[in-house]
Amino acid sequence: MAEVTAPGAKTFDLAEVSLHQTEKDCWMAINGKVYNVTDFLDEHPGGYDIVVSNSGAEGGKDATEDFEEIGHSKTAKDMLKEYYVGEFVGGELPVKTKKQNGTLAGSTAGTTSLSTALLRAVLPLLVLALAILYALNR
């Protein structure tokens, strides 16, 4: 993560940024920098909730795309400086769960289909046996 980091600047990864996603404590990572925009929320012309919902690590990524997509003016971009707290070093959210490997999932599926197949084979035989018994007893 070799960003050009100002000497002595604090660094934050996505997991850290994601801990600040409320209207009382709102950080966002934009273009490799982290901003604490909590004090700006009330002033935001687009409303505070749109900023909070796009803050932190919404969707497991930083807010660069959301911020740029709006087409914020140079004034808006310049305002960011006021809220700078450190450099963004990327990373992943810790909540991500790894998918089970194919072998395990496959063997579980195998067991299920085996019992289903057995049931499918035995059930018609059972019905047939009951029908014969019924016919014989008439």
Ligand code: HEM
């Ligand atoms: C991803 C987060 C953000 C989203 C989704 C967002 C969205 C928006 C939207 C929709 C507007 C248009 C409001 C309107 O015309 O009704 C707007 C305007 C504006 N936003 Fe944001 N905003 C975000 C973050 C920020 C941040 C962090 C700042 C500054 C620190 C900022 C500064 C401004 C300014 C100054 C305007 C007025 C128009 C302009 O100068 O571009 N915004 N924003």
